[in-house]
Amino acid sequence: MPAAPVILWFRRDLRLQDNPALLAANEWGGPVIPVYIHDESAGGPWSAGAASRWWLHHSLVKLDESLRERGSRLVIKSGDAAPVLDQLQHDLKAEAVFWNRCYEPASITRDRALKRTLSESGCDVRSFNSALLFEPQTIKNKSGGPFQVFTPYWRHCLTLPVEPATKITAANICAPKTWPASLKIDELGLLPRLNWADDFATHWQPGEAGAQARMRKFLSDSVDSYDKERNIPEYDGTSRLSPWLHFGEIGPRQIWQALREKSKSSGVFPASAGAKVFLSEVGWREFAHHLLYYFPHTPEEPLRSDFAKFPWAKDPKGEKLQSWQRGRTGYPIVDAGMRQLWQTGWMHNRVRMIVASFLVKHLRLPWQQGADWFWDTLVDADLANNTLGWQWSAGCGADAAPYFRIFAPVTQGERFDANGDYVRHWVPELSRMPAKWIHQPWNAPNEVLDTAGVRLGDNYPQPMVDHAAARAEALAAFKQLRGAAIERDA
DNA sequence: TTTTGAGTTGTTCGA
DNA sequence: GTCGAACAACTCAAA
Numbered sequence: 113m114p115a116a117p118v119i120l121w122f123r124r125d126l127r128l129q130d131n132p133a134l135l136a137a138n139e140w141g142g143p144v145i146p147v148y149i150h151d152e153s154a155g156g157p158w159s160a161g162a163a164s165r166w167w168l169h170h171s172l173v174k175l176d177e178s179l180r181e182r183g184s185r186l187v188i189k190s191g192d193a194a195p196v197l198d199q200l201q202h203d204l205k206a207e208a209v210f211w212n213r214c215y216e217p218a219s220i221t222r223d224r225a226l227k228r229t230l231s232e233s234g235c236d237v238r239s240f241n242s243a244l245l246f247e248p249q250t251i252k253n254k255s256g257g258p259f260q261v262f263t264p265y266w267r268h269c270l271t272l273p274v275e276p277a278t279k280i281t282a283a284n285i286c287a288p289k290t291w292p293a294s295l296k297i298d299e300l301g302l303l304p305r306l307n308w309a310d311d312f313a314t315h316w317q318p319g320e321a322g323a324q325a326r327m328r329k330f331l332s333d334s335v336d337s338y339d340k341e342r343n344i345p346e347y348d349g350t351s352r353l354s355p356w357l358h359f360g361e362i363g364p365r366q367i368w369q370a371l372r373e374k375s376k377s378s379g380v381f382p383a384s385a386g387a388k389v390f391l392s393e394v395g396w397r398e399f400a401h402h403l404l405y406y407f408p409h410t411p412e413e414p415l416r417s418d419f420a421k422f423p424w425a426k427d428p429k430g431e432k433l434q435s436w437q438r439g440r441t442g443y444p445i446v447d448a449g450m451r452q453l454w455q456t457g458w459m460h461n462r463v464r465m466i467v468a469s470f471l472v473k474h475l476r477l478p479w480q481q482g483a484d485w486f487w488d489t490l491v492d493a494d495l496a497n498n499t500l501g502w503q504w505s506a507g508c509g510a511d512a513a514p515y516f517r518i519f520a521p522v523t524q525g526e527r528f529d530a531n532g533d534y535v536r537h538w539v540p541e542l543s544r545m546p547a548k549w550i551h552q553p554w555n556a557p558n559e560v561l562d563t564a565g566v567r568l569g570d571n572y573p574q575p576m577v578d579h580a581a582a583r584a585e586a587l588a589a590f591k592q593l594r595g596a597a598i599e600r601d602a
Numbered sequence: 603t604t605t606t607g608a609g610t611t612g613t614t615c616g617a
Numbered sequence: 618g619t620c621g622a623a624c625a626a627c628t629c630a631a632a
Contacts, residue, residue: 253629253630253631254630254631255629255630257629259629259630260628260629260630261628261629261630263630264629264630264631510629514624514625514626515624515625515626516623516624516625587624590625591625594625594626
């Protein structure tokens with residue numbers, strides 16, 4: 113007897129390998145209907161930003177292609193996921209719905225309700241883990257609460273077993289006789305109307321194959337020197353896997369497994385200092401999901417609630433914010449980062465910290481404004497990671513940076529971009545500046561500026577704030593916050 | 603239960 | 618130029 117169809121609901125798991133829901137669906141016995149539902153309202157206020165939508169479009173194209181190579185295809189739907197899925201299940205007389213779990217607050221609420229209604233209508237509803245090494249609901253400290261400090265969190269995790277990545281060995285995915293109606297991917301309108309993202313394609317190859325290629329390159333070229341070179345923004349020293357990880361085109365278990373295999377000859381895991389540091393970065397991604405799961409209000413609100421009263425600066429016309437967004441702060445390392453972000457949809461992690469610190473501490477603008485901008489412009493925009501990163505930078509997060517940790521843009525530039533190549537790459541106005549002055553052009557002698565063709569305040573801005581003064585003001589603001597906290601507690 | 607030690611990624615100042 | 622200490626106090630994790 114041919115079994116009824118099973119709906120395989122793709123969400124943040126756009127790959128075929130290491131996809132437990134897909135594997136289970138293909139073993140179900142009946143035809144598998146792979147579906148993607150584009151739901152603009154799914155994330156609440158956090159619907160996909162423009163750069164993410166660009167990525168998603170190409171990922172869906174790739175996923176559909178690889179499904180077709182196995183005799184299947186991707187059915188595209190649009191709208192509120194719950195009724196769409198309900199309708200589809202009814203129309204197909206599907207008896208099972210499988211998916212891989214998401215961990216964002218809005219997804220959890222939605223999926224919980226869906227699981228109930230679908231089960232009540234007699235469906236076999238199953239969810240799986242494809243996205244994390246350690247799912248938040250399984251991790252608790254000894255007093256039964258969530259971890260709030262990374263080191264003990266990760267130490268604890270590393271004592272636990274990691275499930276191996278699964279492989280789909282079947283040549284084909286069981287197809288139905290007739291396919292349900294599907295939108296075309298183009299009809300989702302994910303690509304920007306203006307062609308500002310054209311350049312993205314020269315930097316990125318969305319999709320599962322692109323993810324594997326990138327991982328292999330990183331593991332062979334860079335991972336062993338990761339501990340040393342990951343901080344040099346002009347080097348290709350980081351994995352750059354973040355966008356693929358966000359959309360689930362690669363899973364952390366695949367990374368774990370690849371690192372294990374690489375370490376086999378030496379018998380030591382992780383095999384190098386670089387690999388160990390890289391693995392801990394994967395751990396930070398896990399930790400970010402852990403925190404978002406247990407503190408679902410943190411995308412909007414500071415985890416440390418006293419920070420709600422932080423004396424942010426005024427920016428009524430949004431001019432300061434705009435100078436930062438456009439990379440016209442007058443601090444070359446900051447401007448380089450912001451322009452790399454705009455042009456490629458990505459920014460090197462070291463520079464993310466520098467620009468975040470600048471927004472929050474030098475300009476004293478709310479971290480949420482930075483988070484919003486990153487959300488809209490990053491191809492790897494991820495609610496958990498973005499939230500952790502910005503709260504950490506602002507000092508209001510779980511593993512908060514001490515209040516006095518204020519990045520000095522010139523020092524950071526000179527330390528991590530010593531010859532200025534990163535700045536020259538992204539800030540062409542400064543491309544002829546010598547290394548000695550490129551991170552502080554306002555201090556350069558006039559003849560140096562003349563020779564380099566730099567006219568401050570004309571073709572490159574004067575610094576919008578003075579570092580020493582801004583630093584002092586930020587420290588004073590933190591002091592005020594502390595004063596307020598003491599008053600409140602008294 | 604109480605105590606103790608530690609906490610991703612910095613900067614500045616003064617010896 | 619280099620180096621270590623100071624920069625707060627607090628919360629969390631674990632002994």
